[in-house]
Amino acid sequence: MFLFNPVSRIRYSAAMLPACIAMLTIFTGSALAVVSPTVTTLTLLPANPVVGNPVLLTASVTTAGANITSNGLVSFYDNPANTLNPSINSLIGTVEVNGAAKARLRFVPGVGPHQLIAVFQPTTTLSGSSSNLASPVAFTIAGKKTYVTASKLTAASSAGFYGLLDILTFYGSPAPNGKLTLTDTTNGTVSKAIPVVATTQGFAPTVSSSSGSTHAVGVQISATGDFNEDGVPDLAVSNLFDGNVGILIGNGNGTFQPAVTYTTSAGPYGIGVGDFNGDGHQDLAVTNVGAGTVSILTGDGTGVFTAQTPVAVGYQPYEITVGDFNNDGALDLAVTNFGANNTTPGQIVVLLNNGRGGFPVAKQVVTPVGLDPIALVTGNFGVDGNLGLVVANSYEGSVGLLLGNGDGSFQPQVVYSTNTGSQTQGNNGSIPYAAAVGDFNNDGFPDVVVATLNSSSVTILQNTGAGTFTVQPPIATDLNPISVAAFNADGSGNASIAVATYGANTIDILTNDGSGTFPASSLTSIPSTPGAAGVYYGLTIADLNGDGKPDIATTNFNGTGFGIQLGTQTVAAFTTVKGTFTGTLEADYIPAAGDAYQKTASSVTLPAASATKKK
Secondary structure, three states: OOOOOOOOOOOOOHHHHHHHHOOOEEEEOOEEEEOEOOEEEEEEEOOOOOOOOOEEEEEEEEEOOEEOOOOOEEEEEEOOOOOOOOOHHHEEEEEEOOOOOEEEEEEOOOOEEEEEEEEEOOOOOEOOEEOOOOOOEEEEEOOOOOEOEEEEEEEEEEOOEEEEEEEEEEOOOOOOOOEEEEEEOOOEEOOOOEEOOOOEEEEOOOEEEEOOOOOOOOEEEEEEEOOOOOOOOEEEEEEOOOOEEEEEOEOOOOOEOOOEEEEOOOOEEEEEEEOOOOOOOOEEEEEEOOOOEEEEEEEOOOOOEEEOOOEEOOOOEEEEEEEOOOOOOOOEEEEEEOOOOOOOOOEEEEEOOOOOOOOOHHHOEEEEOOOOEEEEEEEOOOOOOOOEEEEEEOOOOEEEEEOEOOOOOEOOOEEEEOOOOOOOOHHHOOEEEEEEEEOOOOOOOOEEEEEEEOOOEEEEEEEOOOOOEEEOOOEEOOOOEEEEEEEOOOOOOOOEEEEEEOOOOEEEEEOOOOOOOOOHHHEEEEEOOOOOOOOEEEEEEEOOOOOOOOEEEEEEOOOOEEEEEOEEEEEEEEEEEEOOOOEEEEEEEEOOOOOOEOOEEEEEEEOOOOOOOOO
16 A cells, blocks of 8 residues: 555544534634534445456545535545554545545555545534444455566585575565475476465565656655556655656556656755645645745646646745645645754744645744754644644754644644764754654554664654653664655554665665564665665655555665665575486476466576585
């Protein structure tokens, strides 16, 4: 699955909403506004999905038997552990309700069982509601022999024996159930078929693609969305020194069409994805560090974008996040602004949507934060259902929590230190640089993981459920983690962590055991592919080839493109050959009936080995 907008603000028993909220009133200014109950229904097309094909989810929202007429947002969840309080870990995407009171989302479901629910998020005039929780939309995707299998056979001689090792790599999420057969192509079968059972989750070597940049450096941030509405994830990539963003339409197999670039303003950096004008198509919001603006690019649903007049926001806007901060049912924007120097506090600027995709400067809400704020994420960090913000104050070595008031404004930040260096401030201390939201201990409350430069660790801020965080001990990574994402790495439903490290040029995978702890043994470090241009910088995660496994897209800071690493399963099969032997051995993976993988083969030629007694 992939996340269009990782926002979770559900903090109520959805099954009880219609009865409990019918008479609810809320205070707005000097008058009481009645909150009307809603009903949300979810439908699926086609009714019987097949592997590799997109499905269309449609949520319809009514009140008093009639379509709602105001803005609203619907979040779609796949296999939530708790349907009454679905976790951000199971979020597919958040979509704005269109003029026909419907929210639509296409995605390609992976192999295996699925249970889908749709949740209409409450606004100042409408209650929240969920689709039928007692009977979610349910289906199972059966695998077929379309997923790629790779094989690499090697041999090593020792004391009269050949040790044979065949590495099988499966590009898919289902468990393989075939067998590996080793055959002497000259003299007959060497060994019986070996069952393929144990698997290790991993990622394939990086395959590089162009982002449309013409400069040797400066490919910064990427974001995923379904820009041409075919259910296949696409990519948007910011090209810092080109003054544009590259749009890459996904082919559904992990590859992309050539980038089409759209001009922004000077220094594009952060990218936000959402339907800002309520037409049912995804749009882009891009921060321009050099120009002090945000560019809005409206999508038409075919993968084509039209640039609107940039919106002035202040000094050096870096990161951007998307959410409904004033509870009017329209997606707003929040950006981080650097201070003019290391002694001037930075700002968070909230751009409130006028309901039609416009962001008037007069409606901006400015909140002061710490020095040099850069990373910014949003989530329901409090207890009132209002979206809050977490900002990385990079020069101070701290993270600020700002709880939302529900009207677009925020409470003053509460500061948490993430500094693991000897200095408390500046470039000699650890620098919080990137953040991501996930429910790491599966308690239903969104936590935040922070990547810190000048260190070899990431830090989790664990949500107490009371509008505060507790800072957990640092989790070891390779040197200088610069980007971070939360994702379901192994199909367990637990939020694991992916980290791009600038100092070691690796992708680190930290596997969660479900309790929010990450022992040292959970770290898997994936080095960059030899010969690949650039150093890892930003990363985003989505199922790019529709096999049900998460894949990684990474930008290359001093390269001209980005890399794709497809999620895989790996099996290592061993056997031995005794005695003097010369010839060619072939390893064949033979799929079983109903297997999801293709047959594959590899071979190795063995020189003669002297027959001696085994030691």
